[in-house]
Amino acid sequence: MxxxxxxxxxxxxxxxxxxxxxxxxxxxxxxxxxxxxxxxxxxxxxxxxxxxxxxxxxxxxxxxxxxxxxxxxxxxxxxxASPPTTHAMLDILSIPAEVERLGQRYTFEVLARHDGRPTPELALRFGLKRGARIAHLVTLHRADDQPHVLEERVIHLATVPAAADQDFTETPPGDWLLQHSLWSQAEHAISAVPAEPDDAALLDIAPGEACLLIERRTWNHEAPVTAVRLLYPGNRHRFVGRFGPYGAV
Structure with missing residues (x-):
């Protein structure tokens, strides 16, 4: 070796x-x-x-x-070096750890995957260059067999080429990235959105029901690593962060 x-x-x-x-x-x-x-x-x-x-x-x-x-x-x-993996409200989240902290059993399923150039719709949604090589994955995370969060993620294969060889059957994409890639900058946004019919069916909620959408992008210096959209059923989740005048506590 x-x-x-x-x-x-x-x-x-x-x-x-x-x-x-x-x-x-x-x-x-x-x-x-x-x-x-x-x-x-x-x-x-x-x-x-x-x-x-x-x-x-x-x-x-x-x-x-x-x-x-x-x-x-x-x-x-x-x-x-190991990348940072803290789990405060605006930090990079491990969804399995999030579910386990609730005392619930975690499972996940990769519903769809496509590797290659992004479609025009995908490029617009994630702000991608049309020539980018990406892995596009849709993953449903469950807690005690109930839908917990719907994840849509793109991984930039030029930055993380090893992702092309992963089938993500044992480890969900986000946790695999925490273990196998480094990031130096992150952009993070939270908004309230109504559930689209297809997403609502996967999350087992009514179409139009309020959801929390977390959107995050990470870079390693200037190289994009991943972009993700996490859709949480609004009536099942609350995000709490404690902080003082000098940052998180």
Whole structure:
């Protein structure tokens, strides 16, 4: 495995060697090839594999640590950093954890999936470029076998190419992304909307019934990671956040 990780680090020949090393490792991390917790090859191994000086390799790893992509520990070595996974009202939510906190049994089902270019309607709904390569998934999350939230999500395959090989039968898309991708910025909006007939049927509510719509987009620096629409039946959910003058408490 360690030898495979070394072989995966390939330089593109463009620009300073330290930046080539940084980009090569960055792309392995952002693409999901090296998920959080993966050991990063030590400096001496990278030096030998890439024919680079110790200072060059060290500079690349220091920059990756500054970007939050790796964690360097004196005794245990360097590993791919874990993304933040807190669950306050406006943070990135784990729906299984949300259901489990309610003391209910969580299940989910991916109802539809399409990989490729977005349709005009989808591009408009999620603000996508028509040439983007995305995975489009519709997932129904249940709590004690009752519809909990309907999720519509697009994953940018140029940023997270490993998602193309996932069938999401064991882990729902949102939690898989929390485990296998990094994000540095998020945009979050909550609105009240009436349930469209098709959505209402899936959520087991009346058409036109009030729902809470949470829309979220995440980026890793300038690269888009995912965009999601979470539709909650309004009469079953309440979002609470506690905060003080300096942020969440």
């Amino acid at each position: 360690a030898h495979d990780r070394l072989d995966a680090v390939k330089l593109d020949g463009a620009g300073p060697v330290y930046d080539q090393i940084r980009r090569a490792i960055r792309d392995l991390i952002l693409g999901g090839t090296w998920p959080p917790g993966t050991p990063v090859p030590p400096e001496h191994a990278l030096m030998e594999r890439l024919g680079a000086s110790r200072m060059t390799v060290h500079r690349a790893l220091v920059q990756l640590a500054r970007e939050g992509l790796i964690t360097r520990r004196r005794r245990s070595g360097t590993v791919v």
